[in-house]
Amino acid sequence: MVTVVVMPEPGAPLELRDIDPPALEPGGVLMRTLGSEVCGTDAHLWQGQLAGVPYPIIPGHVSVGRVTALDARAGTPRDVSGAPLAIGQVVTFLDVYGTCGRCWYCTVGHATTRCPERKVYGVTLSADDGLYGGWAEQIHLKPGVHVVPLPEELGWREFLAGGCGMPTALHAVTLADIAFGDTVVVQGAGPVGLCAAVLAQLRGAGRVVVVGGPEVRLRAASRFGADAVIDITRTTADERREQVLELTGGRGADVTIEATGVADAVPEGMRLTRDAGRYVVVGQYTDTGAASFNPHLDLNQKHLDVRGCWGSDAGHLYRAVQVMARYRDRFRWTELISREYSLAEAENALEDVTRQRVVKALVVP
CATH class of the missing domain: 3.40.50.720 (NAD(P)-binding Rossmann-like Domain)
Structure with a gap:
């Protein structure tokens, strides 16, 4: 069983639940969560300020994990640069899933953040459907999720200090x-x-x-x-x-x-x-x-x-990782992290972010 944090509905206390691990589909990836940020978006979700959210959800839309399993029946899953993923690799991923690539916004408008088919991990994917949020011991990356490996010189905490x-x-x-x-x-x-x-x-x-x-x-x-x-x-x-x-x-x-x-x-x-x-x-x-x-x-x-300016796409995420790795000596990214919280402390993390008691909060299973 996998322990996760669930937000049942706006304003409700967060819950810890144990759910079954997923059966990976061809091209699917499973990763063990190293950390997930607590974003202002999570506070908005708790306050019911976003439309179309399929509560209950597992919050956490920007996360880092270590690849523990992958399904290569349709070929080894690859990262955004085309390189095959490997067991043990530390990666992050674009939280947006399901962008169609066929609609007017994707093909003509070149504004994939406005694709009507897009779903977002930790926001518009339900906890009833699986491990689709970062406040959990494991995260299920569906086929087609854009995966970005972290360079060896960039620690996962450093990346999450910037996070979303x-x-x-x-x-x-x-x-x-x-x-x-x-x-x-x-x-x-x-x-x-x-x-x-x-x-x-x-x-x-x-x-x-x-x-x-x-x-x-x-x-x-x-x-x-x-x-x-x-x-x-x-x-x-x-x-x-x-x-x-x-x-x-x-x-x-x-x-x-x-x-x-x-x-x-x-x-x-x-x-x-x-x-x-x-x-x-x-x-x-x-x-x-x-x-x-x-x-x-x-x-x-x-x-x-x-x-x-609305959201970000895979290119922005990839470039953000490269910038943070290149300038890690100039900017001590982890100084932005005020506190880390366990899964059981996730509600405390939400309260601290909502009241602006912290700069950056992380949930670390």
Whole structure:
């Protein structure tokens, strides 16, 4: 039997259950879980803020494990680079499963994150169907799951310190087209925001400013290279704008990246950005309500370029792994991990993430 954490429904206490291990289909892979992150998405799931979730679920959508079994009846399963997987290999995988490759978004729009057939481990796959979440002793990778091996020099904890935040931020920073010397403002000091601040530096930003809280996360932003931090608990929106204008010769940021999940942050971010600047919205993963802006003053007159960014694909995950391996000596990734939790402590982990007591929390079976 395999011990798993189950979220029965929104707001309900988490449960430990023992379920049967799967019978692998041709091309299937089984891995022993080394660790799984606790993401803001998991808190949203617990609060019932995502539609179409087939509760009960096994949470945990970004995980690392060691391959313990694979079914080679249809040929040895391969990773995203085409190399065959091997027993004992340490891998992560794209949490999105079932992208069809045939619909308009996959073939014409080149936006696979909007494929209507996509399912997500730990989010839209039910615990009644199998080991499809990371808060479990084992994870079943179905045929077609995109598997990315971790380079030997990158420890699994190092990768999970970035977790979901790194490929998501990589997508956002890529869309932002950051140029050498740009001033970049990042709204939000959670994992996505912190990773965006790091990647902005690697893209050649001249100055990086992180706007957010609480203090534990702002301290992490400073340790990871932010040139300035602005505490939202000690400032008003007008004061934050004045501080950004002062740092940018009165113009505003060349690029602003929203990674807060707070609706009112969006019009504020538009006003933090200079005329003809770029604004990337990546944090609005759930519907937290409406926000108002002035289309003339905040958008059109500013000639503002606003770009929405949803999720990440296999390319973003692969690149995130390579970046974290390459720059592991410059950025001590594991310093972002505040605490590790056992399966029995998973509810405590959720509470700590929800209340922003930690920077990064891991569930380690």
